[in-house]
Amino acid sequence: QSVLTQPPSVSGAPGQWVTISCTGSNSNIGAGYAVYWYQQLPGTAPKLLIYNNNNRPSGVPDRFSGSKSGTSASLTITGLQAEDEGDYHCQSYDNSLRAVVFGGGTKLTVL
């Protein structure tokens, strides 16, 4: 059972947009800790996609955006492409557990 809750799967057609949610609590996201998103393409290691809630590392397309509100965060992907298919993980810090915490991951399927 992951500390952060994500939907197991989302899907969308090429060119459309999807949103992946990440729900936490008052000891992690709600306590003001930043949210991070990682993209894991099939058979590869995770890659940092969004940092500090809504910032993109160099090289990440602006089709990817993040937001945070209260105890939840979201990753939005616009202009879906086939190469976006993979798993997306959210991450934060929990001050009650004193641990880095992850969501269970969301599998994105591009129809």
Place this chain on the structure above:
Amino acid sequence: QVQLQESGPGLVKPSQTLSLTCTVSGGSISSGDSYWSWIRQHPGKGLEWIGYIYYSGTTYYNPSLNSRATISVDTSKNQFSLRLSSEAAADTAVYYCARVKEAGTRPYMDVWGKGTTVTVSS
């Protein structure tokens, strides 16, 4: 461009200690601006943070591992290592090493190794 590479046995017998090493290239593990972490991913599951270490040896661990994990650093070799005791099938996973930024206040992993699969089985 910093790169990380995991190494170690792919098969471990139950009750043996798992030992993995991460070699850092393209940068110094002693640079002082980063921590260095281990994360694992059980088959078909999400990511689990194991712990991280500073070049000075300061460590932080996931309490859920009940003190089974030990992370150490060898600055002369630009490496850091993981030892996980009392192996069980539940420790079968892909193990990743990663660089940690802003560990003090808002830790996150900005560079990852490719991962190494460890299977615990007799």
